[in-house]
Amino acid sequence: MYEDILMIIGIVLIAVIWSLKLVHLVLKVAITVAAICLILNFFGYLVVLNQPINKMFAGEPAMSCAYDSDCTLKTTLCQQCDCGTVMNKEWEKFCPLKDVRPEVQCPPCAQPGKDFTIQCIKNICTRLAAQ
Numbered sequence: 001m002y003e004d005i006l007m008i009i010g011i012v013l014i015a016v017i018w019s020l021k022l023v024h025l026v027l028k029v030a031i032t033v034a035a036i037c038l039i040l041n042f043f044g045y046l047v048v049l050n051q052p053i054n055k056m057f058a059g060e061p062a063m064s065c066a067y068d069s070d071c072t073l074k075t076t077l078c079q080q081c082d083c084g085t086v087m088n089k090e091w092e093k094f095c096p097l098k099d100v101r102p103e104v105q106c107p108p109c110a111q112p113g114k115d116f117t118i119q120c121i122k123n124i125c126t127r128l129a130a131q
Helices: 002-019 025-042 047-057
Strands: 071-074 085-088 116-121 124-129
Touching: 002 025, 071 116, 071 124, 085 124
Parallel strands: none
Antiparallel strands: 071 085, 116 124
């Protein structure tokens, strides 16, 4: 929804900025580049930048814990078919760009509690094989 609005804003910005004579050329170019980025995001062409952005803003997944309840299984990558990593439940990934790729059939992932357990061992979230 917000992508549609951003695309319309981008197109309107380009038209308005280039019609104004008082706006400096550098500002026109900068706004045009920003609008083009919004349009590219609308069509999903910038999705490849999600993982570097995720790494830059969210950082490495937090693995520290004090109790077993601090740990959970979460996806860490900005892509499909990510079965997840055991980590601290407070860490959040950051994938702001639109992904328009069609859904793919992913292989089944191991299930916590069934295929493995999640525990806090020596203050590190750990995945242990089920017994």
